[in-house]
Amino acid sequence: MTDQELQQLTEHISLQYFAKPFTHRAYFNTRLKTTGGRYHLSDHNIDINPKMDDGADHEVLIGIIKHELCHYHLHLAGYSAKHNTKQFKQLLKAVGGSRYAPKISSRTSQTRYIYRCEHCGLEYHRRRRINLVKYVCGRCRGRLQLISQTRQIGA
Numbered sequence: 001m002t003d004q005e006l007q008q009l010t011e012h013i014s015l016q017y018f019a020k021p022f023t024h025r026a027y028f029n030t031r032l033k034t035t036g037g038r039y040h041l042s043d044h045n046i047d048i049n050p051k052m053d054d055g056a057d058h059e060v061l062i063g064i065i066k067h068e069l070c071h072y073h074l075h076l077a078g079y080s081a082k083h084n085t086k087q088f089k090q091l092l093k094a095v096g097g098s099r100y101a102p103k104i105s106s107r108t109s110q111t112r113y114i115y116r117c118e119h120c121g122l123e124y125h126r127r128r129r130i131n132l133v134k135y136v137c138g139r140c141r142g143r144l145q146l147i148s149q150t151r152q153i154g155a
């Protein structure tokens with residue numbers, strides 16, 4: 001999907017589910033690593049992790065766009081853009097958006113390497129090898145161990 005198609009899809013979802021136009025920009029941002037998408041308070045644009053666009057039905061992508069559009073429309077209407085408000089939870093539920101922009105680590109189709117913290121058991125799904133000398137568990141600083149290495153299926 002191109003940036004232009006993403007823009008059109010976002011505008012379409014905005015009209016269909018929020019009954020309000022999306023008049024700012026939506027674009028893919030390859031620099032997003034761990035989040036699915038972001039809404040920018042400063043310029044009202046939405047950037048989306050290109051890795052979220054894989055399935056032909058765009059189910060994950062649409063869930064993320066809806067999530068970001070909840071931030072967008074609430075913020076423009078003068079509400080808080082935070083997740084923990086009643087307005088956000090209600091709107092998200094009403095439009096069927098993703099609760100959280102899915103983390104890349106939960107998307108196993110993209111995973112090649114799975115590491116687990118030896119101490120707390122937290123798993124890390126990565127497309128690239130981690131330098132185990134440099135990186136430790138983000139939660140407890142424990143040592144990481146490579147537990148599985150898979151080849152990517154499909155494209």
Ligand SMILES: [Zn+2]
Nearest residue numbers: 067071083101
């Ligand atoms: Zn959010």
Ligand SMILES: [Zn+2]
Nearest residue numbers: 117120137140
């Ligand atoms: Zn740990």
